[in-house]
Amino acid sequence: MKVVPQLFMVNALGENVDYSNYGYRNKNCYLLISSDDCEDCYFGNYLWNSKNCMDCLYVTNSQVCYELTDSHNCYHCFYSDELENCNDCFFSYDLKGCQNCVGCIGLRHKSYCWFNEQLLEEGFKAKLKDLNANDPSHWVSKLKERKGDVFHRSTTTVNCEDCLGDHIKDCKNAKFCFDSYGLEDSKFIVNGPGQIKNCYDFCGAKELEASYQGISTGGPGINLLFNNHAWSGCANVIYGSFNVASQYLFGCAGVRHKKYCILNKQYSKEVYEELAPKIIEHMSASGEWGEFFPIRFAFFHYNETLANDLFPLDKEAVLKRGWKFREEEGVKGAPVQERVKKCADCGKNYKMIDHELHFYQNEGLAQPEKCPDCRHKIRMNKRNPYKLWKRQCGKCGTEILSTYASQRPEKICCQQCYLSGTY
Numbered sequence: 001m002k003v004v005p006q007l008f009m010v011n012a013l014g015e016n017v018d019y020s021n022y023g024y025r026n027k028n029c030y031l032l033i034s035s036d037d038c039e040d041c042y043f044g045n046y047l048w049n050s051k052n053c054m055d056c057l058y059v060t061n062s063q064v065c066y067e068l069t070d071s072h073n074c075y076h077c078f079y080s081d082e083l084e085n086c087n088d089c090f091f092s093y094d095l096k097g098c099q100n101c102v103g104c105i106g107l108r109h110k111s112y113c114w115f116n117e118q119l120l121e122e123g124f125k126a127k128l129k130d131l132n133a134n135d136p137s138h139w140v141s142k143l144k145e146r147k148g149d150v151f152h153r154s155t156t157t158v159n160c161e162d163c164l165g166d167h168i169k170d171c172k173n174a175k176f177c178f179d180s181y182g183l184e185d186s187k188f189i190v191n192g193p194g195q196i197k198n199c200y201d202f203c204g205a206k207e208l209e210a211s212y213q214g215i216s217t218g219g220p221g222i223n224l225l226f227n228n229h230a231w232s233g234c235a236n237v238i239y240g241s242f243n244v245a246s247q248y249l250f251g252c253a254g255v256r257h258k259k260y261c262i263l264n265k266q267y268s269k270e271v272y273e274e275l276a277p278k279i280i281e282h283m284s285a286s287g288e289w290g291e292f293f294p295i296r297f298a299f300f301h302y303n304e305t306l307a308n309d310l311f312p313l314d315k316e317a318v319l320k321r322g323w324k325f326r327e328e329e330g331v332k333g334a335p336v337q338e339r340v341k342k343c344a345d346c347g348k349n350y351k352m353i354d355h356e357l358h359f360y361q362n363e364g365l366a367q368p369e370k371c372p373d374c375r376h377k378i379r380m381n382k383r384n385p386y387k388l389w390k391r392q393c394g395k396c397g398t399e400i401l402s403t404y405a406s407q408r409p410e411k412i413c414c415q416q417c418y419l420s421g422t423y
């Protein structure tokens with residue numbers, strides 16, 4: 001893996017996509033991570049089919065949105081979480097089919113509501129002046145206070161049968177899965193956007209079947225064991241790294257359109273079939289077989305990875321585990337260049353780009369005081385961890401599993417109580 005050149009960033013069929021990684025068919029995007037089919041999107045993670053969105057996280061099929069998380073089919077929605085089919089909603093949480101709402105929680109098909117109070121159109125428009133008179137952080141903290149008063153559903157599962165997890169949709173028999181849809185008979189999958197069947201232990205998978213342990217795998221793939229990136233029709237690949245459209249590989253890296261290779265060397269079908277079981281036997285005896293690549297193989301420092309997003313550790317904790325930690329490289333001190341600001345949180349300098357300045361101007365938004373990394377961290381912190389705790393429904397008393405930890409103050413209810421009208 002160290003000899004074969006690695007892709008500096010993963011972007012397929014992209015056009016004018018700067019500082020972005022894990023992208024597919026994106027156009028005019030900047031600092032966009034793990035996102036597909038987006039146009040004019042900036043500073044986002046996990047965006048799909050979206051246009052002109054900034055600072056969004058886990059958003060699909062949306063346009064002109066800002067500081068939005070876990071939302072779908074939205075237009076012109078800002079500073080909100082868990083919205084679906086909404087437009088012109090601000091500082092809101094868990095709305096469906098709503099328009100022109102501010103500071104609202106748990107509404108369905110409503111318009112002109114101000115902190116859940118129904119107003120007439122004129123009254124609502126007059127109130128909008130208040131909105132601009134205050135700093136966004138004022139409304140964000142007001143919403144946060146109100147979130148403490150309502151019941152939250154234990155996990156977000158939509159159209160799922162016999163499943164455990166959070167933010168999953170259209171799944172059947174998927175256990176301990178998160179931020180995924182279209183899973184069947186699978187377990188321990190995170191970030192799996194569709195068509196995954198009979199798979200275990202994946203972070204980033206799509207169109208994948210009968211596979212075990214991997215990162216960014218599929219599109220499509222079948223029978224893939226212990227793979228670090230395997231794409232576009234890989235099948236029967238064991239312990240691979242960045243292989244494309246290849247079958248019957250063992251311990252190969254960076255192989256394309258090949259069959260029957262071991263440690264990147266070509267063999268005949270017969271020899272491969274004779275050698276592969278012998279290697280497995282040897283690895284089993286030495287205790288190497290059956291586990292993913294050890295962490296010492298990692299190309300990146302811990303604090304550069306998704307792991308740090310989900311399980312943040314400080315330098316000391318990382319080094320104590322014998323892992324790599326990357327020292328911050330950003331420039332600190334007073335910015336000297338035009339359009340460069342100093343982050344209010346970490347003190348690093350960050351650059352404002354044309355598109356974002358236009359966006360803030362067009363939408364009457366203040367420029368952010370924090371750098372893109374710190375903004376991302378805040379959005380990530382709003383989401384619950386990939387962990388389930390035993391809780392009791394606060395309404396009917398049923399035992400449930402929830403991503404809200406037992407000691408958290410929020411009131412939690414089960415799926416049925418949520419659907420029968422939580423608020």
Ligand SMILES: [Zn+2]
Binds near residue numbers: 343370371372375
């Ligand atoms: Zn910062």
Ligand SMILES: [Zn+2]
Binds near residue numbers: 394397398
């Ligand atoms: Zn209940």
